[in-house]
Amino acid sequence: MRDPGAPVDLYRLLEAAGEPELIDREIPENAEILELGCGSGRITHPLIALGRRIVAVDFNPEMLELIEGAETVLSRIEDLDLGRTFGGVLLMSTLINVPEDARLALLRSVRRHLAPNGVALIERYDPEIGNDPTPTERHLGAVTIRVSEISRDADRIYQTIDYDGGTHGHWQIRIQGRHVVNDDEMLASLAEAGLRLLHWIDPQRRWLAAALL
Ligand SMILES: C[S@@+](CC[C@H](N)C(=O)[O-])C[C@H]1O[C@@H](n2cnc3c(N)ncnc32)[C@H](O)[C@@H]1O
Structure with missing residues (x-):
């Protein structure tokens, strides 16, 4: 799985x-x-x-x-x-x-x-996630994590997470209405x-x- x-x-x-x-x-x-x-x-x-x-x-x-x-x-x-x-x-x-x-x-x-x-x-x-739609950026090891397109609808969170690993690769994950x-x-x-x-x-x-x- x-x-x-x-x-x-x-x-x-x-x-x-x-x-x-x-x-x-x-x-x-x-x-x-x-x-x-x-x-x-x-x-x-x-x-x-x-x-x-x-x-x-x-x-x-x-x-x-x-x-x-x-x-x-x-x-x-x-x-x-x-x-x-x-x-x-x-x-x-x-x-x-x-x-x-x-x-x-x-x-x-x-x-x-x-x-x-x-x-x-x-x-x-x-519990306050998504109430502030300002994009964020942080680093975790060799990876830069950028969060954008953030919105909140009642108890649902929507955001796009870009993981930039430079030469190691790039991944994008869309959080589509996860429950808060x-x-x-x-x-x-x-x-x-x-x-x-x-x-x-x-x-x-x-x-x-x-x-x-
Ligand atoms: C987001 S990753 C985080 C891994 C680790 N906890 C960390 O912080 O680096 C979530 C992990 O949980 C596993 N996972 C998610 N749902 C699961 C479930 N219902 N039963 C067993 N494993 C699950 C996934 O395969 C994945 O490896």
Whole structure:
């Protein structure tokens, strides 16, 4: 299975931007971490370098082939049932920004795999995304990321993302009406899945920590 928003050749070029340190701060020391939607290991590999043990899950076998130093599992997140729990579970990269039924299927997988004293970290879009249509530019490793044609329609975000990797290549992804999850929806979905908010991590409330209800 492929995620059209995550081309393998692009993801192998992208570097982390502070996420491993954030995760390392929030997840209990010595906890084994289940990373749902690990991609090419952009976050997995720095976490391993920080001394973390990771089980990395993705439904794209080409992504999993790039993972080194972690146990890998080829599976849809929604179908995953490893029969064991983890002190940390990661659901990053705005995978949670989908309508309610799909969101609950993801969160129920988080719930199934979270240990009683474990911490789940979830990354969503900034709830204010798209309200400011000004184009942006930033750099992630060798790649320049330009976001343009930005608009917001109620709880939907539309934007064009250009990934300029110079001689490595150029990729363009159109985000066409992805769901923006507001605070109330997020809290309701957590509770419905048997989870509770521990705290919002950053001022924009993009990241949250959750535990078993
Ligand atoms: C946008 S990439 C991000 C990868 C990594 N989290 C990072 O930050 O670099 C999302 C990854 O999740 C995987 N993915 C998306 N939906 C999935 C699902 N329902 N089950 C398993 N993997 C999924 C894709 O194949 C892709 O590798």
